[in-house]
Structure formats: structure tokens, C-alpha cells
Amino acid sequence: MAKLQSRVPDGPLADKWSSYKSNQNLVNPANKRKLDVIVVGTGLAGASAAASLAEMGFKVKSFCYQDSPRRAHSIAAQGGINAAKNYQNDGDSIYRLFFDTIKGGDYRSREANVYRLAEVSNEIIDQCVAQGVPFAREYGGTLDNRSFGGALVSRTFYARGQTGQQLLLGAYQSLSRQIKKGNVEMYPRMEMYNLVLVDGVARGIIGRDVVTGKLERFGAHAVVLASGGYGNTFFLSTMAMGANASAAWQCYKKGALFGNPSYVQIHPTCIPVHGDAQSKLTLMSESLRNDGRIWVPKNTEDAKKLQKGEIGGSDIPEEDRDYYLERRYPAFGNLVPRDVASRAAKERCDAGYGVNATGLAVFLDFKDAIQRLGRDVIEAKYGNLFQMYEKITDDNPYEMPMMIYPAIHYSMGGIWVDYELQTTIPGLYATGESNFSDHGANRLGASALMQGLADGYFVLPYTIQNFLAGEINTPRFNTDAPEFDAAETEVKDLLEKLMAVKGHHSVDTLHKRLGKIMWNYVGMARNAEGLETAREEIRDLKEDFWNNVKIPGELNDLNPELQKASRLADFLELGELMAIDALNRAESCGGHFREEYQTEEGEALRNDKDFTYVAAWEYTGDEKDPKLHKEDLDFKFIEVKQRNYK
Numbered sequence: 001m002a003k004l005q006s007r008v009p010d011g012p013l014a015d016k017w018s019s020y021k022s023n024q025n026l027v028n029p030a031n032k033r034k035l036d037v038i039v040v041g042t043g044l045a046g047a048s049a050a051a052s053l054a055e056m057g058f059k060v061k062s063f064c065y066q067d068s069p070r071r072a073h074s075i076a077a078q079g080g081i082n083a084a085k086n087y088q089n090d091g092d093s094i095y096r097l098f099f100d101t102i103k104g105g106d107y108r109s110r111e112a113n114v115y116r117l118a119e120v121s122n123e124i125i126d127q128c129v130a131q132g133v134p135f136a137r138e139y140g141g142t143l144d145n146r147s148f149g150g151a152l153v154s155r156t157f158y159a160r161g162q163t164g165q166q167l168l169l170g171a172y173q174s175l176s177r178q179i180k181k182g183n184v185e186m187y188p189r190m191e192m193y194n195l196v197l198v199d200g201v202a203r204g205i206i207g208r209d210v211v212t213g214k215l216e217r218f219g220a221h222a223v224v225l226a227s228g229g230y231g232n233t234f235f236l237s238t239m240a241m242g243a244n245a246s247a248a249w250q251c252y253k254k255g256a257l258f259g260n261p262s263y264v265q266i267h268p269t270c271i272p273v274h275g276d277a278q279s280k281l282t283l284m285s286e287s288l289r290n291d292g293r294i295w296v297p298k299n300t301e302d303a304k305k306l307q308k309g310e311i312g313g314s315d316i317p318e319e320d321r322d323y324y325l326e327r328r329y330p331a332f333g334n335l336v337p338r339d340v341a342s343r344a345a346k347e348r349c350d351a352g353y354g355v356n357a358t359g360l361a362v363f364l365d366f367k368d369a370i371q372r373l374g375r376d377v378i379e380a381k382y383g384n385l386f387q388m389y390e391k392i393t394d395d396n397p398y399e400m401p402m403m404i405y406p407a408i409h410y411s412m413g414g415i416w417v418d419y420e421l422q423t424t425i426p427g428l429y430a431t432g433e434s435n436f437s438d439h440g441a442n443r444l445g446a447s448a449l450m451q452g453l454a455d456g457y458f459v460l461p462y463t464i465q466n467f468l469a470g471e472i473n474t475p476r477f478n479t480d481a482p483e484f485d486a487a488e489t490e491v492k493d494l495l496e497k498l499m500a501v502k503g504h505h506s507v508d509t510l511h512k513r514l515g516k517i518m519w520n521y522v523g524m525a526r527n528a529e530g531l532e533t534a535r536e537e538i539r540d541l542k543e544d545f546w547n548n549v550k551i552p553g554e555l556n557d558l559n560p561e562l563q564k565a566s567r568l569a570d571f572l573e574l575g576e577l578m579a580i581d582a583l584n585r586a587e588s589c590g591g592h593f594r595e596e597y598q599t600e601e602g603e604a605l606r607n608d609k610d611f612t613y614v615a616a617w618e619y620t621g622d623e624k625d626p627k628l629h630k631e632d633l634d635f636k637f638i639e640v641k642q643r644n645y646k
């Protein structure tokens, strides 16, 4: 494997992207229609990329495993999308958004990519408004903004608590327009099962029709992965139940390096776990922290009474409440970044101040905001979120404080990409949550939608041309080639092997066990001993899986259990890689909190001398340890400091 090349253009930070675009290779319109691009995924990253590439004239094949592109997990996004428009005139700028994102990610992301992200953020808003996305507006008609964690300005554009849905409808409209024009061939219910390489270049995929079970071959001049994140390794998460790591994992096994796998985000405001039979967790958007105040009782006697159900939150007088985020971080208060807020909640609950029966919950209270603004205003801002909370918990959050606890939510790690979003496999690109991304060790709220749409609408449609310009003489691919035969055989063998196990444990039973290992040892707090234990336990579980998994139904048929089983096989391997990466990173940064490395006040303690790099892992074989490659992070335009939100 050659040394990692980030391909960041030379020159001043603010000029890099425009100078890249001025000097890159382009494909002329007549040649564009001779070139095919596969896009796996129809979430915000994939739908925007597919629509934009097709609009430019390329021939696109677009894939998702759901019955409609509109069902991609992006539809669940609630709170909003960031952009440096400075509509509030509160001091925002491209540089400030760049700065906040690098700082929020605990100085573990690539400067040039993050600056570009901040730069194109404003274009995203214009694009989406032009598509008709109904962002919230102020009385005078201008777009409204609210605040998200890790920023001292209001830069988050939103459509109530349904921003992802509205943005996805915008992208889907654009995609549909291109489907109608014949520039996009849409393959819903087609799940990618393998990547096809021809002479080391990504030239196609093997898909499985999830309705018939039939394997199919698709060729193209380039492949774009937009297959989302891998939070479901933990079983319980706020992600869609179907969200998985498999497409990325297939690419990893074919030679794409995997960047920072241990960087996962634990979101502070989710509805707490309530029992063993649960299969899904629900997010309460970060936007609620604009007006909601987080607290626990000041004394453990009150906490014990709350845990026994003898009193409720509203029985505790003001002077006995500990608004611990406001106390510890006066400058950012309830709007500290997610990693900081999550750890603070865990610290209070571990110390015995939890407020529900399990002792693993804190209050998120709107009493003051309702008194100050009125119930109507709160309802207009967060109505659907309050309704969702009430439906799930049967408590009315207008009358009593919500109970929340941190949960797995997002993966900052993913397939390693260079400045062009190209992976270490030529012709293979990764966008959105599937790449290792611009968020370093911790993503700021409302920045995932920004990154997915930046990648899809504004970055990839340029950078991929630098590669495709060299392909104009390459004819369309014949999928009868031996490389396609071999890739299809690999899938067939894998699926037959899974069906042949005929064990006694359901996929979910085994997945829950993996989730517990991950949460206990690779979750909010990690240490060397626990990570070693995680590796051992995951290996044992993997063996159990391959001996005991039970997959009812048929191979060549609609078989959701088979889908889940093949995804779990990959989660098991990825889970081990996450533990390996977390063990290697002997420092705390962002969401990666190693208990051995913390300040006296319990904050993450980085080791910049030894760990200012992206850890990119190379697959070396099934039972072999992966090989570590390092991309040094060189901060030229920003001063690297200890993060401070006080």
C-alpha cells in the first residue's frame, strides 16, 4: 500500500478549493454521456450526488435497499443544517464555522476539507431554497436560525423537527427529475454485496435483489459509496434499523482503508433505554437544548426518591437543582458539544444522581422557556418532538421535564478519503456519513446534513471529473468479465455459508450481545483492559455466530433475516476493528474517551505529539491484524489548543 496521499492543493486555505476547481480536469458534455457512475445510497449524500452528476450529463445508476429512495435514514434528521450565512448578524463567518468544526472535532480533522465544507455551506442553503425546501422563516420572511452545540452563533437552518425529511424530499425531487429524463437508472430494493475491481480500479458492484434474492451485476466507470454510518454496530442506536456498515466493509476488504473506526458519536439527548426487549432508541433533537435546561438533583436523597418513583422532577425546588452544564461550562451552558454533554450526564449518573428507575437519566426541562416564551412558541418550535416524546413515554413534556440519556447516534469514522473524496481504491469515492469525514473525533450538531449535501451537490460532482476525464476512451463495462464472475461467486459462497449454519440463536439475540460488548467497552468511556476484553469477547461471539446463527426462510427469496445476518457478520468484524483502533489511540479526544487520559476535571486529554493523525486501517486477511497507516494532520491555519467551553 502506497503512502496515504491526501492530495490537498497548495496555497492559502481560503483559495484552495477555488484554485482546485480552476485547475482540475473536466469532461466535455459529449463525453459525459459515455461515462457511467454507480452511486450506492439515496440518503442526502447519495441522492444529491446522483442528481447532480446526472444533471451534468453523466449516466448514473442509483441504488438503495429500501423500497423508495425517500426511505433513506437521512429522512430521520430532526434539528437542522448549519451554514455560515450570518443572517443573524451575530458574528458568523466561513472562518468561524471552520474554526468551530475543527475545535468541535478536537483537532483531529483535515483543515482543507473542513474549510471547504464551511465555504460551500452557504451554497447548500441557496440550492435547497431553490428546490422549495420549506425552511422555517421569521415574521418578515427571512430564513430563521437556531443554535446548536459548540457554537456561540445561531447558524442552524431548520424545518421544525423534520429538517432531514424536507431536505431529502428536495434531493429526491431532483433525483426523480433525472430518473424521468433517463439519466438515472434507479434500483430500489437492490442491496450491494460486493465491489468489483478490474485492474485495481472500482468498476462495478454485485447487488442482491432483496425481493427475489437474485444476484445481479452492474458495471460503471466509477463507484460512489454513500451508504451511511455504522452506529448500529452497537445494536441500540438512534439510527434507522436497517442502517449498516456492509457496503463500506466490502470496500474495506477490497483495499479501501478505513479511517478512525473508533470515532463514534454518543448523543446526549435520547430517550433512555427502558428494557431488554427494546430494539431502537429515539433521539430528542439537540435543538431542544436551545430552550431546555439540563439538570439533576443537588442531593442524592432526592435522586433516590426519583429513582423509586416517590417524587417527580417538579417536586424538587429550584434551589435543590443542579444545572450541571451551566455550572461547569458557563460560556456554552446547555449548548456544549455532544461529547462534553454526554460525558457530563454519565458522570452525574455514575455518581448516583440519575433521575429514573435505572438511575441512567437526567432531566431536560422546558419550564423556564414556557414561562418566558409561552407554550405556543415552544409548540411551534418543537411541537413534533414533544409529541413524539409523549407517544413513547406517556409523559407530557409541557408539564414535566423530559428524561434523557446519551445514546449512539453517528459515526465520524468511515472509509478514508482524500481531498477529492476518493478512497485508496482508484475510481471508488465515499461521501456523507460513509466516509471518515470532516468531523474529526466529534461532530457538531447540524453538521452531518451540511457535509452530506456539500459532498453530493458541490464537491464530488467536481472532483470525480478529475478521474473520469482519464476514462473517456474506456468503453462501457461488460459484466460477463471474469472479475464480475469472481465477485459474484464470493457473494454466493458467503450467503450459502450463512444459510448452511442452521443454528439456534436469532440474529437479533447475537446482535444484542455484540451491542452490549460495544457499549460496555467501546462506548462512552474506554480503557486498555476493557478494549482487550472487547476484542476477545467479540472473537468468541463471532465464532458463536458462525456456528449458531439461525436464519429461517430461503436463500432465493425475500429474507430479512438473511439480510440482517450478513450485516451482523460485518458488524462483528468492524466492532473488533473499532476496539483495535480505540486501543491504539492512547489519548482522549472528542467522543473517544480513554479513562487513562483525562484532566483533573475529567475532560478529554489529547496527546498531540503522538496522535495528531488519522488512523487508516488496511485489511490484511480474515484472521490477521489490520495494518495501521497514518495521515499526519498538519494544522497551518489554526492554533491547536486544549478545548475549552467554559
Ligand SMILES: Cc1cc2nc3c(=O)[nH]c(=O)nc-3n(C[C@H](O)[C@H](O)[C@H](O)COP(=O)(O)OP(=O)(O)OC[C@H]3O[C@@H](n4cnc5c(N)ncnc54)[C@H](O)[C@@H]3O)c2cc1C
Pocket: 040, 041, 042, 043, 044, 045, 046, 063, 064, 065, 066, 069, 071, 072, 073, 074, 075, 076, 077, 078, 079, 080, 081, 082, 163, 164, 190, 191, 192, 193, 226, 227, 228, 229, 238, 239, 240, 243, 244, 246, 247, 283, 409, 410, 431, 432, 433, 434, 445, 446, 447, 448, 449, 450, 452
Ligand atoms: C435521529 C437522527 C437525527 C439526526 N438529525 C440530524 C440533524 O438534525 N442534523 C444533522 O446534520 N444530522 C442529523 N443526523 C445525522 C444525519 O441524519 C446523517 O448523518 C445523514 O443523514 C447521513 O446521510 P447519508 O446520505 O450519508 O446516509 P443515509 O441517509 O444513512 O443513507 C444511506 C443510503 O445507503 C443505502 N445503502 C446502505 N447500504 C446499502 C447497500 N449495501 N446496498 C444498497 N444501498 C445501501 C441506503 O439504502 C440509503 O439509501 C441525525 C441522525 C439521526 C439518527
